[in-house]
Amino acid sequence: MLEAAMQSRMFLSLLWVVLLSLGGACAVTVEAGLDPEITDASGDSGSATADGGDTSIEVACIEGNAASACNDNNPCTQDSCENEQCVNIPTTAVCDDGNECTENDACADGACVGSSLNCDDGEFCTVDKCEQGSGCIHVSKDGVECDDGDVCTTAGICQIGSCAGVTPISCHDLNDCTIDSCDPAKGCKNKLIVSQACRPNIVVDYPPRAAGVIWEDLSVPTLTVTGTVKSGAGPITEFTLNGAEVSVADDGSFSTEITPNVGGNTLEFDAEDSMKSARKRVQSFHWSPGFIDPKVEEVALPCAGQVADGVCITAYLDSGSLWGPAEQKCVALGGHLAVIHSEAQNDAVKAQRESVCGEKSAWIGMNDNVKEGNYVWADGSEIDFTYWAENEPNDWEGDEDVIGMYASGFWNDFNGDVVLKCHVCTSPTTEKQYTGHADPGMGIFIGPELLDDGDHGLPANDLATVFEVVLGEFDIAKLIPNPAAKDVSASGGTYDIYLKNVQTAKPTVALSLIDGGWTIMAKIKNVKAGIEALKTQGSFFLPGKITGTLKIKTITILADVLFAVTPDHELDAWVEKTDVSIDGVSVDINGILGPLIENMLGGSVGSMMEDMEKQIGDELGNALAPMLVDALGSLALGFDFELPSVNPEAAPVQMKVATDFSWVDFKTDGDLLALRSIAVPDDVVVTHESKGAPARSGCGLVEQKLAILKEAPMEIVMNDDTVNLIFYSAWRGGFLEFD
Structure with missing residues (x-):
C-alpha cells in the first residue's frame, strides 16, 4: 500500500516538474489526500513525506492550466489563475444541492443552497410531506369528514385523497310540471314544463263562446259569468276579467257579475299561477232582449x-x-x-x-x-x-x-x-x-219634389217625367173603345162607328200627393183619328160605309191611385176614382153628304164621347195600377254580392240581400215605404249554434223606427239591424274562418 502511494507521489512530482519546466510562476502544492491549493508567489514548494505527515507536491499556477491547477471542486465558485495565483470567486449560479426536499437551488456565498419544497396539494383530504429518496408524498386522510364544495350534496368523506359527496340533496319539488335538477354551483333548479297542462286553464261555463244571451229581466242590467281556472303548475295567484280582479275559490271555480252592453260584448280573462305561467282567454257574446235569425x-x-x-x-x-x-x-x-x-x-x-x-x-x-x-x-x-x-x-x-x-x-x-x-x-x-227579417230594415222617402218638380225635361229627375215617358210609349188607341159607338142613328139607318189610325201629341203628366196615394192628371192633346161608320141597318139607298176624320183637342184624365201592402208583403195599388173629360170634339165626314151626315151625327157624337170617357177610365185603371206597382215595387230591391274574407287565402263569401214591403205611409208632405230586409249567405260554413243577430235598433229596448229626416227629395235609410244581419250572415258564410 505504502509503495503504491509513494509511486503516485513521485509521479505527481515529476508531472509538476515537467510543468514548471514549461514556464509559469504559480506553484501548486499537492498534498496526499488533499486537493491542490493556491501557494504564494515566492515559489516555495512544499514537501511530501511518506510517514503520513504533511506531504504535498507543489504545482505551479501558470497561464493555461488554471482549470486544473486552481479547481477547488466547488460548483459555486469561478476558478481562475491570476498573477500565478489561483482565484476562486463565489457565484449565484443555479446548482443542485443533492437534496430532493429542496427546490430552486442556487449558489450563495460559495455554497449551494435550496428552499424547502412545498408539498401542499391544496387537498383537505391529504397529509403532505417530503422524504429523502421520495420527494413529496400525499397521504390520504380516508374516513375524515370534509366539504366537497358541491351544494348538491349534504356531507363529504375523504376517500383516496379527495373529498367525495356521500349524500345528494333532493331537489324534487313535488310538482309534476317541473323538471328537477341540481346545479353544483347554484343548487336546485326546477324548470317549468311548457305544456297545456302546466299553465293556467280557463274554462268559461257561462256565457258560452259566441253565444246569444237573451236579456230576459230588463230591470236587472247585469250578467253572471261563471267558470273555473286551474293550473297543473301551481295555485292561481292572479286572475282578472276585463282588468277587474276576480276571486277564485279553492276548487278553482269563479263567479262574477258584469254589466254588458246591448249588442256585442268581449270577455278578456288573464290568469297567472305561482310559477309565473300565464294565460289569456278572449271570447265574446251578444246580449239583447231579442235576436233576429235570418234563414232561407x-x-x-x-x-x-x-x-x-x-x-x-x-x-x-x-x-x-x-x-x-x-x-x-x-x-x-x-x-x-x-x-x-x-x-x-x-x-x-x-x-x-x-x-x-x-x-x-x-x-x-x-x-x-x-x-x-x-x-x-x-x-x-x-x-x-x-x-x-x-x-x-x-x-x-x-x-x-x-x-x-x-x-x-x-x-x-x-x-x-x-x-x-x-x-x-x-x-x-x-x-x-225567408224568415228572420229586420222589420223594418230599410226605409225609402219620396218627397214632393221627387214626385213632380214641374220640369219634365230629359234626363228625368222626377217620377212624373218617368211616367210621362212611359205613357208616351203607351198605345193610346188601346184606351179608345172600338167600335167607339154602336147603333148610331143616321138618315134612318144605324151605324157602328170605328176609329182608325189614332194619332196624338205627346201626353203630359202631373203627379200630386194625397193621403194614401197619388193623384195623376194626364192630358192627351191633338187627338186625330179616321172615322169608319159601317151600316148595320137601313135603306138600301143609304151608304154602307161612311168615312171621315175625328179631332179632339184634349183628353184630360184625373185618377186617384191608392197604395197598400198585402199580407204577403207585396205592394198593391188600385184606382180609387177616375174622371175623364173630352173637350174640343169635331167631326169631318167625307163626300157630298158629309155636312148632312155630320148634322145627323151631332147628338150621337156626344153620346159616343161619354162612352169613350167611361171606356178610357176603365182601361186606364186596368193598365195604370199594375204599371205603378211595377215601378214602385222595384224599390223592394234584392241583390247578390260577394264579401272578401278576412283570410286572404279564402274565397269571398257570396251573399244575398232581399227586401219586401212592410208598410207604406203616403202623406201630402211625402211618401214613406218601409221595407223588411234580410241577408243570407249562399252557403252556410259556420254551423255553430246561435240565436242570430241581436236586435240592435233602439238598443234593443224600444220598438224599431225609421229615422227619416224628410229634408231631401229622396232619402234611403238602413237600420242597424240590417247592417247586423249582413255581418252576422257573412260570419255564417265563413267571413272570419281560417284553416
Missing part, C-alpha cells in the same frame, strides 16, 4: 195540375173572364197566366186545358197591351218560344192585344173585350222562404 229555405209548393220543366201548370174553368181579371186570378194564386218557354210546357198547357176545359180556348200570359207588336209575358220574362196559329198574330181590326190558346194548342191574339171561360196559370214548384 227552399220549400216545395203544391201543384194542382201538372209539372213541366220545373213549372206547375194548372187550368181553371169558370163563368168567363176578360184577360186582365184572369191574370189577377192567377196572381192571387201565386203565379201568372201561363208563361211558356218550351214545347214541353206548351204541351202541358194544352193537356191541362183539355182535361179541365174540354175544347174551349184558354187565356195564356202573353200580351202587347203597352205597345203594339211588343209582346211580353205577364211575369216580365224573355220570350224565347212561340206557337202561333197560321197567320197569327194579325191584330184584327187593330185591337187584338191579348193572347189565348186554341183547342189545337196553337196561339191567337184576341180582342181585349173577349170573354173566355178557361184560363191556364203557371206557378213555381218551389220557392225560397
Whole structure:
C-alpha cells in the first residue's frame, strides 16, 4: 500500500516538474489526500513525506492550466489563475444541492443552497410531506369528514385523497310540471314544463263562446259569468276579467257579475299561477232582449195540375173572364197566366186545358197591351218560344192585344173585350222562404219634389217625367173603345162607328200627393183619328160605309191611385176614382153628304164621347195600377254580392240581400215605404249554434223606427239591424274562418 502511494507521489512530482519546466510562476502544492491549493508567489514548494505527515507536491499556477491547477471542486465558485495565483470567486449560479426536499437551488456565498419544497396539494383530504429518496408524498386522510364544495350534496368523506359527496340533496319539488335538477354551483333548479297542462286553464261555463244571451229581466242590467281556472303548475295567484280582479275559490271555480252592453260584448280573462305561467282567454257574446235569425229555405209548393220543366201548370174553368181579371186570378194564386218557354210546357198547357176545359180556348200570359207588336209575358220574362196559329198574330181590326190558346194548342191574339171561360196559370214548384227579417230594415222617402218638380225635361229627375215617358210609349188607341159607338142613328139607318189610325201629341203628366196615394192628371192633346161608320141597318139607298176624320183637342184624365201592402208583403195599388173629360170634339165626314151626315151625327157624337170617357177610365185603371206597382215595387230591391274574407287565402263569401214591403205611409208632405230586409249567405260554413243577430235598433229596448229626416227629395235609410244581419250572415258564410 505504502509503495503504491509513494509511486503516485513521485509521479505527481515529476508531472509538476515537467510543468514548471514549461514556464509559469504559480506553484501548486499537492498534498496526499488533499486537493491542490493556491501557494504564494515566492515559489516555495512544499514537501511530501511518506510517514503520513504533511506531504504535498507543489504545482505551479501558470497561464493555461488554471482549470486544473486552481479547481477547488466547488460548483459555486469561478476558478481562475491570476498573477500565478489561483482565484476562486463565489457565484449565484443555479446548482443542485443533492437534496430532493429542496427546490430552486442556487449558489450563495460559495455554497449551494435550496428552499424547502412545498408539498401542499391544496387537498383537505391529504397529509403532505417530503422524504429523502421520495420527494413529496400525499397521504390520504380516508374516513375524515370534509366539504366537497358541491351544494348538491349534504356531507363529504375523504376517500383516496379527495373529498367525495356521500349524500345528494333532493331537489324534487313535488310538482309534476317541473323538471328537477341540481346545479353544483347554484343548487336546485326546477324548470317549468311548457305544456297545456302546466299553465293556467280557463274554462268559461257561462256565457258560452259566441253565444246569444237573451236579456230576459230588463230591470236587472247585469250578467253572471261563471267558470273555473286551474293550473297543473301551481295555485292561481292572479286572475282578472276585463282588468277587474276576480276571486277564485279553492276548487278553482269563479263567479262574477258584469254589466254588458246591448249588442256585442268581449270577455278578456288573464290568469297567472305561482310559477309565473300565464294565460289569456278572449271570447265574446251578444246580449239583447231579442235576436233576429235570418234563414232561407227552399220549400216545395203544391201543384194542382201538372209539372213541366220545373213549372206547375194548372187550368181553371169558370163563368168567363176578360184577360186582365184572369191574370189577377192567377196572381192571387201565386203565379201568372201561363208563361211558356218550351214545347214541353206548351204541351202541358194544352193537356191541362183539355182535361179541365174540354175544347174551349184558354187565356195564356202573353200580351202587347203597352205597345203594339211588343209582346211580353205577364211575369216580365224573355220570350224565347212561340206557337202561333197560321197567320197569327194579325191584330184584327187593330185591337187584338191579348193572347189565348186554341183547342189545337196553337196561339191567337184576341180582342181585349173577349170573354173566355178557361184560363191556364203557371206557378213555381218551389220557392225560397225567408224568415228572420229586420222589420223594418230599410226605409225609402219620396218627397214632393221627387214626385213632380214641374220640369219634365230629359234626363228625368222626377217620377212624373218617368211616367210621362212611359205613357208616351203607351198605345193610346188601346184606351179608345172600338167600335167607339154602336147603333148610331143616321138618315134612318144605324151605324157602328170605328176609329182608325189614332194619332196624338205627346201626353203630359202631373203627379200630386194625397193621403194614401197619388193623384195623376194626364192630358192627351191633338187627338186625330179616321172615322169608319159601317151600316148595320137601313135603306138600301143609304151608304154602307161612311168615312171621315175625328179631332179632339184634349183628353184630360184625373185618377186617384191608392197604395197598400198585402199580407204577403207585396205592394198593391188600385184606382180609387177616375174622371175623364173630352173637350174640343169635331167631326169631318167625307163626300157630298158629309155636312148632312155630320148634322145627323151631332147628338150621337156626344153620346159616343161619354162612352169613350167611361171606356178610357176603365182601361186606364186596368193598365195604370199594375204599371205603378211595377215601378214602385222595384224599390223592394234584392241583390247578390260577394264579401272578401278576412283570410286572404279564402274565397269571398257570396251573399244575398232581399227586401219586401212592410208598410207604406203616403202623406201630402211625402211618401214613406218601409221595407223588411234580410241577408243570407249562399252557403252556410259556420254551423255553430246561435240565436242570430241581436236586435240592435233602439238598443234593443224600444220598438224599431225609421229615422227619416224628410229634408231631401229622396232619402234611403238602413237600420242597424240590417247592417247586423249582413255581418252576422257573412260570419255564417265563413267571413272570419281560417284553416
